[in-house]
Amino acid sequence: MKKTIALIAHDGKKPEMVAFVKDHQDLLEHANIIATGTTGSYVRQTGLPVELKLSGPMGGDAQIAALAAEGKVDGIIFFRDPLGKHAHEPDIQMLMRVCDLYNVPLATNPATGSLIIEGLLEDLID
Ligand SMILES: O=C(CO)COP(=O)(O)O
Known part of the structure:
Protein backbone atom coordinates (compact mmCIF):
# COMPACT_ATOMS: atom_id res chain seq x y z
CA MET A 1 0.00 0.00 0.00
CA LYS A 2 1.24 3.47 -0.90
CA LYS A 3 2.58 5.63 1.91
CA LYS A 13 11.60 27.68 3.25
CA LYS A 14 9.59 26.98 0.11
CA PRO A 15 12.60 27.03 -2.25
CA GLU A 16 14.34 24.59 0.11
CA MET A 17 11.28 22.33 0.01
CA VAL A 18 11.19 22.31 -3.80
CA ALA A 19 14.91 21.46 -3.88
CA PHE A 20 14.34 18.73 -1.29
CA VAL A 21 11.52 17.20 -3.34
CA LYS A 22 13.64 17.26 -6.50
CA ASP A 23 16.46 15.53 -4.61
CA HIS A 24 14.05 12.76 -3.53
CA GLN A 25 11.81 12.66 -6.58
CA ASP A 26 12.68 9.05 -7.46
CA LEU A 27 11.34 7.89 -4.08
CA LEU A 28 8.48 10.38 -3.75
CA GLU A 29 7.07 9.15 -7.07
CA HIS A 30 6.01 6.05 -5.13
CA ALA A 31 4.10 7.96 -2.44
CA ASN A 32 0.85 9.87 -2.15
CA ILE A 33 1.86 13.46 -1.48
CA ILE A 34 -0.37 15.89 0.35
CA ALA A 35 0.60 19.45 1.21
CA THR A 36 -0.65 22.72 2.56
CA GLY A 37 -1.97 24.86 -0.28
CA THR A 38 0.88 27.15 -1.23
CA THR A 39 3.61 24.62 -0.51
CA GLY A 40 1.77 22.12 -2.67
CA SER A 41 1.51 24.57 -5.56
CA TYR A 42 5.28 25.00 -5.46
CA VAL A 43 5.91 21.27 -5.20
CA ARG A 44 3.70 20.66 -8.24
CA GLN A 45 6.38 22.49 -10.27
CA THR A 46 8.39 19.28 -10.00
CA GLY A 47 5.70 17.44 -11.96
CA LEU A 48 4.73 15.23 -9.02
CA PRO A 49 1.00 14.99 -8.25
CA VAL A 50 0.12 16.67 -4.97
CA GLU A 51 -3.20 16.73 -3.14
CA LEU A 52 -3.64 20.28 -1.92
CA LYS A 53 -5.09 21.06 1.47
CA LEU A 54 -5.98 24.56 2.62
CA SER A 55 -3.19 27.06 2.98
CA GLY A 56 -1.50 26.83 6.39
CA PRO A 57 -2.88 30.08 7.83
CA MET A 58 -6.36 29.07 6.62
CA GLY A 59 -6.37 25.69 8.39
CA GLY A 60 -4.08 23.51 6.27
CA ASP A 61 -1.83 22.52 9.19
CA ALA A 62 -4.95 21.61 11.16
CA GLN A 63 -6.23 19.44 8.28
CA ILE A 64 -2.94 17.57 8.12
CA ALA A 65 -2.92 17.19 11.92
CA ALA A 66 -6.41 15.67 11.74
CA LEU A 67 -5.24 13.15 9.13
CA ALA A 68 -2.23 12.30 11.30
CA ALA A 69 -4.52 11.72 14.27
CA GLU A 70 -6.62 9.37 12.10
CA GLY A 71 -3.55 7.36 11.09
CA LYS A 72 -3.79 8.54 7.48
CA VAL A 73 -0.34 10.14 7.21
CA ASP A 74 2.86 8.08 7.37
CA GLY A 75 5.33 10.95 7.64
CA ILE A 76 5.39 14.73 7.72
CA ILE A 77 8.15 16.99 6.41
CA PHE A 78 7.65 20.47 7.82
CA PHE A 79 10.29 23.07 7.07
CA ARG A 80 9.52 25.88 9.49
CA ASP A 81 10.97 29.36 9.21
CA PRO A 82 12.77 29.86 12.52
CA LEU A 83 12.81 33.62 11.90
CA GLY A 84 9.16 34.06 10.99
CA LYS A 85 6.13 34.93 13.10
CA HIS A 86 2.85 33.21 12.25
CA ALA A 87 -0.72 34.12 13.11
CA HIS A 88 -1.56 30.40 13.07
CA GLU A 89 1.17 29.39 15.54
CA PRO A 90 -1.40 27.46 17.65
CA ASP A 91 -2.14 25.24 14.61
CA ILE A 92 1.59 24.64 14.07
CA GLN A 93 2.03 23.62 17.72
CA MET A 94 -1.06 21.43 17.49
CA LEU A 95 0.31 19.60 14.47
CA MET A 96 3.58 18.91 16.28
CA ARG A 97 1.74 17.78 19.40
CA VAL A 98 -0.44 15.39 17.39
CA CYS A 99 2.68 13.88 15.79
CA ASP A 100 4.11 13.20 19.25
CA LEU A 101 0.79 11.91 20.54
CA TYR A 102 0.36 9.42 17.69
CA ASN A 103 4.05 8.71 17.03
CA VAL A 104 3.97 10.05 13.49
CA PRO A 105 7.44 10.72 12.01
CA LEU A 106 7.96 14.47 11.72
CA ALA A 107 11.01 16.12 10.14
CA THR A 108 11.71 19.82 10.46
CA ASN A 109 14.87 19.96 8.38
CA PRO A 110 16.19 18.33 5.20
CA ALA A 111 18.61 15.98 6.96
CA THR A 112 15.83 14.36 8.99
CA GLY A 113 13.47 14.62 6.04
CA SER A 114 15.83 12.45 3.98
CA LEU A 115 15.88 9.82 6.72
CA ILE A 116 12.08 9.73 6.78
CA ILE A 117 11.73 9.51 3.01
CA GLU A 118 14.38 6.81 2.75
CA GLY A 119 13.05 4.89 5.74
CA LEU A 120 9.47 4.90 4.51
CA LEU A 121 9.95 4.55 0.77
CA GLU A 122 13.26 2.92 -0.05
CA ASP A 123 12.05 -0.66 0.39
CA LEU A 124 9.08 0.01 -1.90
CA ILE A 125 11.24 0.21 -5.01
CA ASP A 126 13.49 -2.48 -6.45
O1 LIG B 1 1.79 28.12 6.88
C1 LIG B 1 2.18 27.03 6.59
C2 LIG B 1 2.54 26.07 7.62
O2 LIG B 1 2.34 26.52 8.93
C3 LIG B 1 2.31 26.63 5.18
O3 LIG B 1 1.16 26.95 4.46
P1 LIG B 1 1.24 27.18 2.90
O4 LIG B 1 1.89 25.99 2.30
O5 LIG B 1 -0.17 27.34 2.43
O6 LIG B 1 2.07 28.43 2.71
Whole structure:
Protein backbone atom coordinates (compact mmCIF):
# COMPACT_ATOMS: atom_id res chain seq x y z
CA MET A 1 0.00 0.00 0.00
CA LYS A 2 1.24 3.47 -0.90
CA LYS A 3 2.58 5.63 1.91
CA THR A 4 1.26 9.14 2.38
CA ILE A 5 3.76 11.92 2.94
CA ALA A 6 2.70 15.43 3.98
CA LEU A 7 4.84 18.39 2.92
CA ILE A 8 4.64 21.80 4.55
CA ALA A 9 7.01 24.76 4.28
CA HIS A 10 6.84 28.30 5.53
CA ASP A 11 7.43 31.02 2.95
CA GLY A 12 11.14 31.43 3.64
CA LYS A 13 11.60 27.68 3.25
CA LYS A 14 9.59 26.98 0.11
CA PRO A 15 12.60 27.03 -2.25
CA GLU A 16 14.34 24.59 0.11
CA MET A 17 11.28 22.33 0.01
CA VAL A 18 11.19 22.31 -3.80
CA ALA A 19 14.91 21.46 -3.88
CA PHE A 20 14.34 18.73 -1.29
CA VAL A 21 11.52 17.20 -3.34
CA LYS A 22 13.64 17.26 -6.50
CA ASP A 23 16.46 15.53 -4.61
CA HIS A 24 14.05 12.76 -3.53
CA GLN A 25 11.81 12.66 -6.58
CA ASP A 26 12.68 9.05 -7.46
CA LEU A 27 11.34 7.89 -4.08
CA LEU A 28 8.48 10.38 -3.75
CA GLU A 29 7.07 9.15 -7.07
CA HIS A 30 6.01 6.05 -5.13
CA ALA A 31 4.10 7.96 -2.44
CA ASN A 32 0.85 9.87 -2.15
CA ILE A 33 1.86 13.46 -1.48
CA ILE A 34 -0.37 15.89 0.35
CA ALA A 35 0.60 19.45 1.21
CA THR A 36 -0.65 22.72 2.56
CA GLY A 37 -1.97 24.86 -0.28
CA THR A 38 0.88 27.15 -1.23
CA THR A 39 3.61 24.62 -0.51
CA GLY A 40 1.77 22.12 -2.67
CA SER A 41 1.51 24.57 -5.56
CA TYR A 42 5.28 25.00 -5.46
CA VAL A 43 5.91 21.27 -5.20
CA ARG A 44 3.70 20.66 -8.24
CA GLN A 45 6.38 22.49 -10.27
CA THR A 46 8.39 19.28 -10.00
CA GLY A 47 5.70 17.44 -11.96
CA LEU A 48 4.73 15.23 -9.02
CA PRO A 49 1.00 14.99 -8.25
CA VAL A 50 0.12 16.67 -4.97
CA GLU A 51 -3.20 16.73 -3.14
CA LEU A 52 -3.64 20.28 -1.92
CA LYS A 53 -5.09 21.06 1.47
CA LEU A 54 -5.98 24.56 2.62
CA SER A 55 -3.19 27.06 2.98
CA GLY A 56 -1.50 26.83 6.39
CA PRO A 57 -2.88 30.08 7.83
CA MET A 58 -6.36 29.07 6.62
CA GLY A 59 -6.37 25.69 8.39
CA GLY A 60 -4.08 23.51 6.27
CA ASP A 61 -1.83 22.52 9.19
CA ALA A 62 -4.95 21.61 11.16
CA GLN A 63 -6.23 19.44 8.28
CA ILE A 64 -2.94 17.57 8.12
CA ALA A 65 -2.92 17.19 11.92
CA ALA A 66 -6.41 15.67 11.74
CA LEU A 67 -5.24 13.15 9.13
CA ALA A 68 -2.23 12.30 11.30
CA ALA A 69 -4.52 11.72 14.27
CA GLU A 70 -6.62 9.37 12.10
CA GLY A 71 -3.55 7.36 11.09
CA LYS A 72 -3.79 8.54 7.48
CA VAL A 73 -0.34 10.14 7.21
CA ASP A 74 2.86 8.08 7.37
CA GLY A 75 5.33 10.95 7.64
CA ILE A 76 5.39 14.73 7.72
CA ILE A 77 8.15 16.99 6.41
CA PHE A 78 7.65 20.47 7.82
CA PHE A 79 10.29 23.07 7.07
CA ARG A 80 9.52 25.88 9.49
CA ASP A 81 10.97 29.36 9.21
CA PRO A 82 12.77 29.86 12.52
CA LEU A 83 12.81 33.62 11.90
CA GLY A 84 9.16 34.06 10.99
CA LYS A 85 6.13 34.93 13.10
CA HIS A 86 2.85 33.21 12.25
CA ALA A 87 -0.72 34.12 13.11
CA HIS A 88 -1.56 30.40 13.07
CA GLU A 89 1.17 29.39 15.54
CA PRO A 90 -1.40 27.46 17.65
CA ASP A 91 -2.14 25.24 14.61
CA ILE A 92 1.59 24.64 14.07
CA GLN A 93 2.03 23.62 17.72
CA MET A 94 -1.06 21.43 17.49
CA LEU A 95 0.31 19.60 14.47
CA MET A 96 3.58 18.91 16.28
CA ARG A 97 1.74 17.78 19.40
CA VAL A 98 -0.44 15.39 17.39
CA CYS A 99 2.68 13.88 15.79
CA ASP A 100 4.11 13.20 19.25
CA LEU A 101 0.79 11.91 20.54
CA TYR A 102 0.36 9.42 17.69
CA ASN A 103 4.05 8.71 17.03
CA VAL A 104 3.97 10.05 13.49
CA PRO A 105 7.44 10.72 12.01
CA LEU A 106 7.96 14.47 11.72
CA ALA A 107 11.01 16.12 10.14
CA THR A 108 11.71 19.82 10.46
CA ASN A 109 14.87 19.96 8.38
CA PRO A 110 16.19 18.33 5.20
CA ALA A 111 18.61 15.98 6.96
CA THR A 112 15.83 14.36 8.99
CA GLY A 113 13.47 14.62 6.04
CA SER A 114 15.83 12.45 3.98
CA LEU A 115 15.88 9.82 6.72
CA ILE A 116 12.08 9.73 6.78
CA ILE A 117 11.73 9.51 3.01
CA GLU A 118 14.38 6.81 2.75
CA GLY A 119 13.05 4.89 5.74
CA LEU A 120 9.47 4.90 4.51
CA LEU A 121 9.95 4.55 0.77
CA GLU A 122 13.26 2.92 -0.05
CA ASP A 123 12.05 -0.66 0.39
CA LEU A 124 9.08 0.01 -1.90
CA ILE A 125 11.24 0.21 -5.01
CA ASP A 126 13.49 -2.48 -6.45
O1 LIG B 1 1.79 28.12 6.88
C1 LIG B 1 2.18 27.03 6.59
C2 LIG B 1 2.54 26.07 7.62
O2 LIG B 1 2.34 26.52 8.93
C3 LIG B 1 2.31 26.63 5.18
O3 LIG B 1 1.16 26.95 4.46
P1 LIG B 1 1.24 27.18 2.90
O4 LIG B 1 1.89 25.99 2.30
O5 LIG B 1 -0.17 27.34 2.43
O6 LIG B 1 2.07 28.43 2.71
